[in-house]
Amino acid sequence: MYSFDEIVGHENIIKHMENAFLRGKVSHAYIVEGEDGMGKKTLVKAFSKLLQCENPQGSRPCNHCPSCIQIESGNHPDIAYVRPTKKTGYGVTDVREQIVKDIKVRPYQSRYKIYIIEQAELMTIQAQNSILKTIEEPPEYGLFFLISSNSHKFLQTILSRSVKMSLKPINTERIEYYLIEQYGMNHGQARVYGSFSRGNLGKALILKDSESFTIQRQNMLKCLDIFINGKEYDIIEIVQLFEGVKTDILDNIDILISLARDILYYHSTQDIDNIIHKDIESEIIRLNQKLNPSRLIQLVYNSYTLINQLRLNVNYSLAVTVMLTNIEH
Numbered sequence: 659m660y661s662f663d664e665i666v667g668h669e670n671i672i673k674h675m676e677n678a679f680l681r682g683k684v685s686h687a688y689i690v691e692g693e694d695g696m697g698k699k700t701l702v703k704a705f706s707k708l709l710q711c712e713n714p715q716g717s718r719p720c721n722h723c724p725s726c727i728q729i730e731s732g733n734h735p736d737i738a739y740v741r742p743t744k745k746t747g748y749g750v751t752d753v754r755e756q757i758v759k760d761i762k763v764r765p766y767q768s769r770y771k772i773y774i775i776e777q778a779e780l781m782t783i784q785a786q787n788s789i790l791k792t793i794e795e796p797p798e799y800g801l802f803f804l805i806s807s808n809s810h811k812f813l814q815t816i817l818s819r820s821v822k823m824s825l826k827p828i829n830t831e832r833i834e835y836y837l838i839e840q841y842g843m844n845h846g847q848a849r850v851y852g853s854f855s856r857g858n859l860g861k862a863l864i865l866k867d868s869e870s871f872t873i874q875r876q877n878m879l880k881c882l883d884i885f886i887n888g889k890e891y892d893i894i895e896i897v898q899l900f901e902g903v904k905t906d907i908l909d910n911i912d913i914l915i916s917l918a919r920d921i922l923y924y925h926s927t928q929d930i931d932n933i934i935h936k937d938i939e940s941e942i943i944r945l946n947q948k949l950n951p952s953r954l955i956q957l958v959y960n961s962y963t964l965i966n967q968l969r970l971n972v973n974y975s976l977a978v979t980v981m982l983t984n985i986e987h
């Protein structure tokens with residue numbers, strides 16, 4: 659159900675929406691900006707539900723009127739989801755057909771005619787120019803939500819006529835709590851997904867079901883095992899483990915660094931409760947037994963260098979090899 663009460667985090671944005679509604683100061687255009695997975699559309703749908711509700715109770719929709727029911731089913735006649743017709747983005751024709759012409763028809767049943775423009779940053783300059791006049795002088799019932807992961811792509815004229823709401827990362831502990839409550843996850847697993855989500859609930863939910871993330875963790879743990887326990891370890895074997903999952907090679911390094919961080923943290927504090935990879939704490943304890951901390955610190959240091967090199971598109975296998983050979987024995 660689309661409801662402010664079920665949204666995790668983003669309290670400041672919810673407050674803003676509630677106040678705008680209660681004070682009758684709803685703007686005609688909003689830019690809702692944030693990383694993919696942060697819940698931009700969920701927030702906009704919850705707000706739209708409140709705005710269109712026939713019988714709102716304070717700042718909450720009734721959840722029973724035809725409008726509320728239509729929003730839940732995704733078939734509200736006065737809410738349009740605008741999407742680009744081509745992969746490259748929105749052209750002038752898309753905007754004209756789906757918005758500029760359409761808005762001239764009054765709402766069918768509700769107070770507002772709402773346009774939820776997805777991936778709005780994909781509007782060409784020409785497309786933005788063609789919508790500008792509509793945003794500047796909309797009919798009183800016209801309401802636009804420009805959903806975007808990057809508002810830098812908008813013309814200054816669009817920005818200046820819109821209220822911008824930016825979604826910020828939420829506390830990872832809240833994500834952990836959500837995973838435990840909603841999915842019955844244990845604390846150890848929830849800690850891992852929460853930490854790697856970087857405050858993005860949607861990302862945590864994707865990681866939760868991601869087979870490649872699980873394999874990446876296993877591979878990186880194996881790398882560290884070889885690195886820590888093998889006196890004369892085989893660099894090629896480690897490179898192959900790095901290459902095992904190539905969906906996002908920078909993720910591999912992120913995981914490696916976080917595992918190394920856990921081992922080093924445990925090594926110096928003997929505190930196993932505050933590590934990230936809580937679900938494999940016995941592995942962390944085991945790897946600590948033969949640890950040469952200064953070597954592992956060098957590995958972490960070299961890993962950061964590797965991240966910078968990979969951003970410059972250096973050959974992946976070569977960069978991993980150099981990272982390992984640079985470490986003194």
Ligand SMILES: [Zn+2]
Pocket residue numbers: 710711712713714719720721722723724725726
């Ligand atoms: Zn209602």
